[in-house]
Amino acid sequence: MLMISLLLCSSVRSQLTTDFYSKTCPTLPSIVRRQVQSAIKTEMRMAASLLRLHFHDCFVNGCDASVLLDGDNTTEKFSAANVNSARGFEVVDAIKTAVENTCSGVVSCADILAIASRDSVLLSGGPTWKVLLGRRDGTVSSAAQANAALPSPFEALDQIIQKYTNVGLNITDVVSLSGAHTIGLAKCSTFDNRLFNFSGTGAPDSTIEMSMLADLQSFCPANGDRNRFTALDRNSTDLFDNHYFKNLVNGKGLLGSDQILYSSDLAASTTKSLVERYSQDSKLFLNDFVNSMIKMGNISPLTGSNGEIRKNCRAVNS
Numbered sequence: 001m002l003m004i005s006l007l008l009c010s011s012v013r014s015q016l017t018t019d020f021y022s023k024t025c026p027t028l029p030s031i032v033r034r035q036v037q038s039a040i041k042t043e044m045r046m047a048a049s050l051l052r053l054h055f056h057d058c059f060v061n062g063c064d065a066s067v068l069l070d071g072d073n074t075t076e077k078f079s080a081a082n083v084n085s086a087r088g089f090e091v092v093d094a095i096k097t098a099v100e101n102t103c104s105g106v107v108s109c110a111d112i113l114a115i116a117s118r119d120s121v122l123l124s125g126g127p128t129w130k131v132l133l134g135r136r137d138g139t140v141s142s143a144a145q146a147n148a149a150l151p152s153p154f155e156a157l158d159q160i161i162q163k164y165t166n167v168g169l170n171i172t173d174v175v176s177l178s179g180a181h182t183i184g185l186a187k188c189s190t191f192d193n194r195l196f197n198f199s200g201t202g203a204p205d206s207t208i209e210m211s212m213l214a215d216l217q218s219f220c221p222a223n224g225d226r227n228r229f230t231a232l233d234r235n236s237t238d239l240f241d242n243h244y245f246k247n248l249v250n251g252k253g254l255l256g257s258d259q260i261l262y263s264s265d266l267a268a269s270t271t272k273s274l275v276e277r278y279s280q281d282s283k284l285f286l287n288d289f290v291n292s293m294i295k296m297g298n299i300s301p302l303t304g305s306n307g308e309i310r311k312n313c314r315a316v317n318s
């Protein structure tokens, strides 16, 4: 309890500011924007991948770029949610190099992730916002911490809500941030448990809409290649819109953790009504998403003289 209220306090009393680099790196926003634009031109999915990296950074030990550190199999990159899944590290390197070329040694990798996420959402047709800045980079990266903090697609809704609560986020944040699954892809292995013998019932997850079920069963057959990718939002894969929520209302959520926001018993008293409202009110979703992104970006930042400004996002300074 004490830990949770401490976390809550620190995330409310943020020391981050929107003009943190206005003197030391005034061109930072345009440098990052140009790099994200170029990465997305090569591969549209990169917008989704960068947004997810910021989420995986912030939920584990705060937004401190810990997810970017290379190392042995005890680092975050090797946690269940990240291994063979988290991507975009080369793009972050390219952004960092471009930033260092103009403003050497002043901009943190954690802030680069926050700006790149905002740009990714905007360049996918979503909303924009002023990013709070001034985070510094951490020196630890722990797979065990990531395994404990990051939600899994196989978890029940109460467990997922708990993981958000642990970092000072609430049920509104659970629903609005899940709307990030309006862009990007997921592997068969992250949802095929729903397709044939769901939770040992001998039948598919009954909350999946029939035509999508048939489609996914043939895309991800039993004993098939579980690394094949399909869209999280099959209606508008690359567009940041509220269709993710329309999908949930129609039984077309891809991950178990998506569909339970609408279909589980607990949803009826927690998340379901907000899913319905977002499905009908795009403005409300986009507005809440922005507020929740700012909250997520405020999770226990290192500021002042804590942490460091990494020279290379993959390694702590020597």
Ligand code: HEM
Pocket: 045, 047, 048, 049, 050, 051, 052, 055, 084, 085, 086, 087, 151, 152, 153, 154, 160, 177, 178, 180, 181, 183, 184, 185, 186, 187, 188, 190, 255, 257
């Ligand atoms: C209950 C919470 C969540 C769970 C269980 C979850 C789980 C997942 C899984 C399993 C994938 C597919 C990974 C793969 O197949 O390699 C994925 C992709 C993605 N997630 Fe989440 N996620 C959650 C919340 C979030 C949040 C809060 C955000 C951002 C604000 C987010 C952003 C994304 C994006 C953009 C992708 C697509 C990435 C890409 O195409 O590279 N997710 N998520």
Ligand SMILES: *[C@@H]1O[C@H](CO)[C@@H](O)[C@H](O)[C@H]1NC(C)=O
Pocket: 073, 074
């Ligand atoms: C991590 O690496 C060590 C030594 O290389 C190995 O013994 C261990 O099994 C690995 N653990 C995992 C989870 O891969």
Ligand SMILES: *[C@@H]1O[C@H](CO)[C@@H](O)[C@H](O)[C@H]1NC(C)=O
Pocket: 170, 171, 172, 173, 295
């Ligand atoms: C979640 O927190 C936000 C403020 O950060 C607040 O506006 C919203 O009403 C809260 N939602 C719930 C369900 O408590």
Ligand SMILES: *[C@@H]1O[C@H](CO)[C@@H](O)[C@H](O)[C@H]1NC(C)=O
Pocket: 197, 199, 200, 201, 202, 203
């Ligand atoms: C489904 O899984 C359960 C438990 O894993 C198993 O006992 C059962 O035989 C399976 N049913 C079918 C139809 O494969």
Ligand SMILES: *[C@@H]1O[C@H](CO)[C@@H](O)[C@H](O)[C@H]1NC(C)=O
Pocket: 234, 235, 236
């Ligand atoms: C997406 O949904 C709209 C209605 O909201 C529909 O008109 C359109 O055909 C759908 N597109 C795809 C590719 O499913």
